[in-house]
Structures are given as C-alpha cells and as structure tokens.
Amino acid sequence: MKNIFTLTFSLAFAYFITGFFSNSLLAIDGYAVASWPPSGIALAGFLLCGRRALVGVLLGALLTNMIHLDRVADILHWQVFLQALAVSLAAVLQAWVGCYFIVKIIKAPLDLSSLKHSVQSLIIAGPACCVIAAAIGTSLLVFNNIIPVHTAFDNFVAWWIGDSIGVLIFTPLILAAFNYAQMRHRLQVILPAILIYVVISISFYAAASVKKDKDIQKQEAKVAQVQSEINHKLNEITGHLALLSTFFASSAGVSNDEFKRFTSKQLDYSNEILAFEWVPYVPAAQSTDYQNRVRQQQAGLSQFYIKEQSSAGLWQPVSERDAYYPVQYTYPIIGNEEIIGFDLASNSQRRRALLLSKALNEFVVSEPIDLLQNKAREQGVLFISPVFNDLDTQVDFRGFVVAVVSLARLANTLQFNHHSQISADFYDVTDVQNTLLIYRTARTDIELLSEYQLEIGERIWQIQLLEPKTQTSWIMYWFAQILGMLFVWLLITFLISVTGTNIQVREQVAQQTRVLRQEKQKADEASQIKSQFLANMSHEVRTPINGIKGLHYLALQQQDWQQARHYIEQADGALSVLLRVLNDVLDFSKMEAGKLDLMQEPITLNKLIDELINLVQFEADIKSLKLLLEIDSTTELQLDCDPIRLKQVLLNLLNNAIKFTAAGAITLKVWQQRDSIYFSVSDTGIGISQAAQQQLFQPFAQADSSTSRQFGGTGLGLSICKKLVELMGGTISLVSNEGQGSTFTFTLPRTSTLAKAEQLGPQFNDIDTNNISLAAFKILLVEDNLLNQHVATAILKTKGCIADVAVDGFEAIEKVSETRYDLVIMDIQMPNMDGLQATKVIRDELFMHELPIIALSANAHDDDVKKALAAGMDGYLTKPIDAEKLFKTVWHYLHKSTH
Numbered sequence: 001m002k003n004i005f006t007l008t009f010s011l012a013f014a015y016f017i018t019g020f021f022s023n024s025l026l027a028i029d030g031y032a033v034a035s036w037p038p039s040g041i042a043l044a045g046f047l048l049c050g051r052r053a054l055v056g057v058l059l060g061a062l063l064t065n066m067i068h069l070d071r072v073a074d075i076l077h078w079q080v081f082l083q084a085l086a087v088s089l090a091a092v093l094q095a096w097v098g099c100y101f102i103v104k105i106i107k108a109p110l111d112l113s114s115l116k117h118s119v120q121s122l123i124i125a126g127p128a129c130c131v132i133a134a135a136i137g138t139s140l141l142v143f144n145n146i147i148p149v150h151t152a153f154d155n156f157v158a159w160w161i162g163d164s165i166g167v168l169i170f171t172p173l174i175l176a177a178f179n180y181a182q183m184r185h186r187l188q189v190i191l192p193a194i195l196i197y198v199v200i201s202i203s204f205y206a207a208a209s210v211k212k213d214k215d216i217q218k219q220e221a222k223v224a225q226v227q228s229e230i231n232h233k234l235n236e237i238t239g240h241l242a243l244l245s246t247f248f249a250s251s252a253g254v255s256n257d258e259f260k261r262f263t264s265k266q267l268d269y270s271n272e273i274l275a276f277e278w279v280p281y282v283p284a285a286q287s288t289d290y291q292n293r294v295r296q297q298q299a300g301l302s303q304f305y306i307k308e309q310s311s312a313g314l315w316q317p318v319s320e321r322d323a324y325y326p327v328q329y330t331y332p333i334i335g336n337e338e339i340i341g342f343d344l345a346s347n348s349q350r351r352r353a354l355l356l357s358k359a360l361n362e363f364v365v366s367e368p369i370d371l372l373q374n375k376a377r378e379q380g381v382l383f384i385s386p387v388f389n390d391l392d393t394q395v396d397f398r399g400f401v402v403a404v405v406s407l408a409r410l411a412n413t414l415q416f417n418h419h420s421q422i423s424a425d426f427y428d429v430t431d432v433q434n435t436l437l438i439y440r441t442a443r444t445d446i447e448l449l450s451e452y453q454l455e456i457g458e459r460i461w462q463i464q465l466l467e468p469k470t471q472t473s474w475i476m477y478w479f480a481q482i483l484g485m486l487f488v489w490l491l492i493t494f495l496i497s498v499t500g501t502n503i504q505v506r507e508q509v510a511q512q513t514r515v516l517r518q519e520k521q522k523a524d525e526a527s528q529i530k531s532q533f534l535a536n537m538s539h540e541v542r543t544p545i546n547g548i549k550g551l552h553y554l555a556l557q558q559q560d561w562q563q564a565r566h567y568i569e570q571a572d573g574a575l576s577v578l579l580r581v582l583n584d585v586l587d588f589s590k591m592e593a594g595k596l597d598l599m600q601e602p603i604t605l606n607k608l609i610d611e612l613i614n615l616v617q618f619e620a621d622i623k624s625l626k627l628l629l630e631i632d633s634t635t636e637l638q639l640d641c642d643p644i645r646l647k648q649v650l651l652n653l654l655n656n657a658i659k660f661t662a663a664g665a666i667t668l669k670v671w672q673q674r675d676s677i678y679f680s681v682s683d684t685g686i687g688i689s690q691a692a693q694q695q696l697f698q699p700f701a702q703a704d705s706s707t708s709r710q711f712g713g714t715g716l717g718l719s720i721c722k723k724l725v726e727l728m729g730g731t732i733s734l735v736s737n738e739g740q741g742s743t744f745t746f747t748l749p750r751t752s753t754l755a756k757a758e759q760l761g762p763q764f765n766d767i768d769t770n771n772i773s774l775a776a777f778k779i780l781l782v783e784d785n786l787l788n789q790h791v792a793t794a795i796l797k798t799k800g801c802i803a804d805v806a807v808d809g810f811e812a813i814e815k816v817s818e819t820r821y822d823l824v825i826m827d828i829q830m831p832n833m834d835g836l837q838a839t840k841v842i843r844d845e846l847f848m849h850e851l852p853i854i855a856l857s858a859n860a861h862d863d864d865v866k867k868a869l870a871a872g873m874d875g876y877l878t879k880p881i882d883a884e885k886l887f888k889t890v891w892h893y894l895h896k897s898t899h
Helices: 002-025 037-068 072-076 078-106 115-128 131-143 149-179 183-249 256-267 284-297 348-360 407-413 475-500 502-557 561-593 605-622 643-659 705-711 717-727 786-797 809-818 835-844 862-871 883-897
Strands: 273-280 307-309 315-317 329-331 379-390 395-405 423-428 436-439 446-456 459-468 599-604 626-630 638-641 665-673 676-683 731-736 742-749 779-782 804-806 823-827 853-857 875-878
Touching: 002 037, 037 078, 037 149, 078 115, 078 131, 115 149, 115 475, 131 149, 149 183, 149 475, 183 256, 183 273, 183 379, 183 395, 183 446, 183 459, 183 475, 256 273, 256 329, 348 379, 348 395, 379 407, 379 436, 407 423, 407 436, 599 605, 599 643, 605 626, 605 643, 605 665, 638 643, 643 665, 643 676, 643 717, 643 742, 717 731, 717 742, 779 786, 779 809, 786 883, 804 809, 809 823, 809 835, 823 835, 823 883, 835 853, 835 862, 853 862, 853 883, 862 875, 875 883
Parallel strands: 626 665, 779 804, 779 823, 823 853, 853 875
Antiparallel strands: 273 329, 273 395, 307 315, 379 395, 423 436, 423 459, 446 459, 599 638, 665 676, 676 742, 731 742
C-alpha cells in the first residue's frame, strides 16, 4: 500500500511540476507549449508500472488543468470540473494506448539497446498516439466556446506537437533512469539531455521576455504618438479660435466678407471644424435695432430675425430674455443657412458654455450636443472663445467666436504611425456620475489599446484608443523552440543507442575496413594505370622530340639545301605528331573539367567525308591498304552538330584502323535511318579481345600494355571519342573479335541540341599568302621571350616586314604612343604588364580603337580566346606559330583597317 501511495504521489507530483513550469515559462500567446513533458512522464509511468500508474497520472493531469482557472472556486462549477476531468482522462487514455501499442505490437518496451526498437516505440507512442488528447481536448474547447471554431485546427496541431515532443524527449529519459543498472550509464544519457533542454528552455524564455518587452515599448510609443497627434489637432483648433478672437477684438467692425476670407484660410488646415461662427452679444433693449441693422447691411438676410427652436424642432422668434447670442456670421454658409439668427443661449447646454466662457474670459468647450449643421444631427462640441474690445481690462464685451467641431472627423483625420489603423472614442466625463458620449467608432473588429483623460476647455474628456484585433506573431519563436526540442530528442536517441550498439559498431568498422581495402586496391590499380599512361605519354612525347632534334641536327650538317629542307619537312611532321598528343591531353582535361564547349553548324556530310578521305589516304597508301567509302552520293546528307569534333572522332577512328591493320581494307560507311545519321569504321586488323573491350573506352586504357609498345598511343583517343559523341547527343559501340578486325559504330541525331555556333574569329581561307607583301606596313611585336621574338620577326621578314619589338605591356604602350603602327601582335603572358592589361590601356586610355591587335599565346582554351576578345583584341593566334595562319590573319586586319 505504501508503494502504491509513493508511486501515485511521485507521478502526480512530476506531472504537475513539469506542467506548471512549462506553462509558466514556455507557453506563449496563442500557442501551446512546444514541448509538453507530462505526456512523456505519463507514458513512461505506464511502461514502467502498468495499471498502477493510472491514479497518479489522472491526479497529476487534473491538477495541471486547474492551473488555467481564474479562481479556485471555479472548480465548484460542474461544467468547469467536467471539462477539466475530460481533458485529464484524454491524457490518461493517450498514455495507455501508447503503452499498449509498444508492449503488444513492438514487444520491446524497455529495449533501449536497439536504436530501431527505440525509434519505433517513440514514433508510435509520440506522433501517432498523441492525436488522441489533442483531438479530444480541442473538441472540448470548441464545444464550450473557449476558442473559436476557425482556430481549432491550429490549436490541435500545436497541442499534438507539444505532446509528441514531450513523449520523444522525456519517455526515453525516464526509461533510461530505471533501465540502466550502472549509474554512469544513466548520467551519460540524462545529464547532457537535461542540460541542453534547460538551456534551450531558458534561452527561449529570455527571448520571449525580450520580445514581450519590445512589444510593450512599441505599444507605449504608439500610444504616445497618438496622444501627441490628438493634442496637436486640438491645439490647432484652439489656435485658430484664438486668432479669430483676436481679429474681432482688434477690429472696430468686421464685415461678413472679411469674416469669410479670414476663416476660409483656417478651414483649409482643419477638416474637423465644420464651421466658424460669430455670435455677438445683443442686449434685449437693442434687439430690434440689431435685427434691422443686419437686414440692411447683410445681403440676402432681409428676413433675418433672432430665433430659437421649439420643442417640435421648428424655428420660431426668440423668447424674451435679458440678452441674446444670435449667430450673425457663419462659414461655410452652405449647409449652415438655417443657423443664421439662431440664439445659442436658447439651448441650455450652449448657454452654460457661453456664460462660463464669458465669466472666465477663457476658451471653453461645450458639452456634447446634437449639431444643427446637418440633418443627421451628428454629435459634436463647440469650441467657444469670448471677445472683448479691450483685452487688458476685459471691458466692453462684444460676443463670442465659435468653432463647431466634429469629433468623427477629428478621429478620421488623425494620421497615425505607418499602417496601424488606430481608432479613437471620445467621452465627456466632467460629471463623474453622468458620462456623455461624444464620438464612438463604428468598427467592431477592434480592441482597447489604451485610454487616458484630457482636460480641455474646462471639460474632462475620456479618450479610448482602439486598434484592430491582432495576435502577436510568435510563430518563429515557436518553431525555434520546436527545433531545439527536436535536437534534444536526437541527442537522447543518440546517447541511448550508443550503449547497446558496440557490437554493431565493431561489425561496421570491420566492414568499413574491408571496403577501404577494396578501395585501396582500386586506387592502386588506378595509380598503376596512370603510371602506365605517364610512361606511354613520356614515350609519345619523347619519340617526336627525338625525331625533331635528330632531324634538325642532320639539317644543320647538310650543305645541300634540298636535303636539309627534306629533313626539316620530316621534323615538321614529327612536330604535328607531338601537337596531336598534346591536343588529346588538352581535350581530355577540358572534358574532365566540363569546360569543353561544342557548337552546332549545318554540315554537308559528303564534303566532310571527302576531306577526311584525302587526309588519311596517304597513310593508307603507305601500308598498301584499301580505303573504301560507302555513302549515298546521289543525295546530300545533312547534319547539325559540331563539325570540328565530328571530324576529330572520325579521324581518330580512321587513324586507329590504319594503325592496327597490317593488310586488307578500311571501310567508312555513312547512312541515314529515321532521324539519325550512322557512321561506322571497319578494319581487317588485329581485333580486340572481349576482356579488353570492357575497358577500351576508359581513359588511359589500351588493349594491353604491349599495344603501346608496338603501336604507340596515349590511350586517350577512344575515351575522347566516346565523350565527344555523347556530348553531341549520340552513342558509340564496338563489335570485334580478336584476329578478325573491328567495327566502331556511332550515331548522331540529325537535329542537335547544341548551342548555335558563335564565330569567335574571322575565317581567312580565301586569302592567298603566296603573293602578299607586308613591306609597306608598320607592325609591332610584343613578346618577352627572345626565341619567340626571333622566330616571329623572322617569319614576318619573309614577307618583307621589319617588325618593332616590345618586351612587355609597358613598353608596348610607350611605343604605340610614340609611333603610328598599322597592327600589333601581342603576347598574353608577360612580366610587369600582360597583354590583356596593355590592350585595355590602349583601347580605354589611348583611345586607339581602330588599331588592330592580334593575340599570340600558348593558351589554347576557349575561355582564353573569349577573355582576349573581351579585353579589346581583334584576333587570337596560338603557339607554336602557324606561319600560313599568321600571314592570313595579319593581312585580313591590315586590309580591313585600310578600308
């Protein structure tokens, strides 16, 4: 019995305390608590103690629900008590259902060693089962009109999330406290989680408090601004009235026209003033003379008489009194015609205000009255100021100036801060026993912001400031709290799983070790392949270099020029081989970096194939190979793709076929099928084994290591072909048997998706360089390398041009400033100032926009060409210098600049 009591008390106490502090510290306006620890405590109680936890959970839930009562005595109301009991029973039901599912379905309620079972248990008991209390609780709140129907869904979601996170965090913590035998294991899980939970809760509480303080400050500033605006408006009215009073006091007689001109300007600034009035003091003995004088002096008032309203609201001559206070002037007159002649003293409210103003000689505000200015009898007040001929002695009283003020207009013309749609209600509370309404806004979607009292004209006004009903946006704070609580849950899940997953970790380490060994083996194989590739590259580069060097030596030893020329031509062929190797490496690097740009152009395949056959015919004839072409010559096959790259693929396949074929024939076949063009290159060569075919299109790959020794090559050619074909939207395949030759087939779509070709430089194929002379032109060569200077100037000299030389950008700028050149050949990479900078100076600072500048650089990337053109250069040539291309480019721009 003692144990049951202790359990019940502990559960109820834990449930109540955590619920109380959560509501006190973490609840924010309009949102439920982002983490509700009692839901986790209730579930853990059922998991640990079974049905014995029922009473403790129910008692704790009931006590927690009483926190929201305004008075303790409210619990005596049976409706309030039933609602609190129903919500408490919903919490108990939710915890029991969660426990049932975990025990009966997952069957591992206390298995914290398994991360899978732990997460399954928490998900089912958390987000799944927590729908119960949220649904029942929200329904009760709506049914009892505690919350409006349109907020039911938001309330349900907030309730559900709070209960779910409470289960995710506190259920495993309590289970860990009772499940682990060793204290250090308990502390390892509980202490970090509780510490972070407390830090997050305190941080949120501090942030929420700061936000509330800022909201209060903003509200106070808003109220102060509105008060200032109201005071400013009222001061404007009293100021206008004081000016009008002074105007009458300082003038012997003011005509109606003078009154109209004076008051019309004042009304332009104060929309809330319906009218200004001049109300003279008329003793009873002078009333007849006064009425006759007004009839004679004021046009349109021939029927003027002093009048008052009967009890039926009809106008009638004024009753006999000692003195009268009729309205003589009013502006604007439109809408106020009936007011002329009205004795203000005939109305008790107006009379009290007039007499008080005269007695005090001060500005006075009347009680709220029904204004006669419109048929709707709008409520308003009169601002009244007395007028004396002698302001100092206050003798010779003349009458009053009156401003008829509409508080409705005053409220509507107030310009409040930004978009805060604040309204104002005005009450006269001069008589504390009788509060008089001056103006009340017609809006209903507003709530009281602030109220204060204002003393004005011997009256006391109660001003209530109201603003639209809005709910402070706490959504970001709430979501931040939820994210923090989810982080705590992830931490708890991690800490719990660590203890029971040591064996799994060891297995994973062993498995990872095996994977790493396999990866290392692959890396070693790749390293070996790359080493073989570097060896092949060394061979491929050294072989033509050796030929070039030897042939140059032989040429230098010859006395016979024809024989020396023959050696030089052979060296030029070796140089072409070296350039082809370097171009393969450059293309491969571009493709690996994803920077190889392909452009589509319309291609006539018959013409392109003829050019290819002419290029490889010589090599085929040397080996006595037949070069066969199968293509429909009766029709022109058309294709849209990159012509340079298509030619590169076909040339590579044809060269490979010639290289690996000792006897027989090479067949190039081209045909169209539907919307695709097919190309195939077949040979009768050595063929390729099935094993070698698996890696043939991989970079650095060849059929075997002996292939490179026997036939040479870098192993990049087919890899480049495959990538180029794929970039052009096609596929490539191979059919081969060892010793029986090979057939490479690739297909390309007739309509390409590549970008349209952009001509980065002009084409000069129609220029014949055999008969051109550059002797008449002044050319500047900007080059820092002495050998390149010598080569370039010597090549230009063959066409009669003696070029000037500059070693860097600074010297180039100096020379073009002093000498008029027809053309500049500019290196890109130079010390002190490079070619791009020098070109920008020449274009932008020297304003030499017509001077042709041609780039000459070893950089062959498309990006380098674009940078040069963007800097202001006209053309771009790459090293090593192609004399024929150099002459054509120079001649083109020289010829262009002279026209």
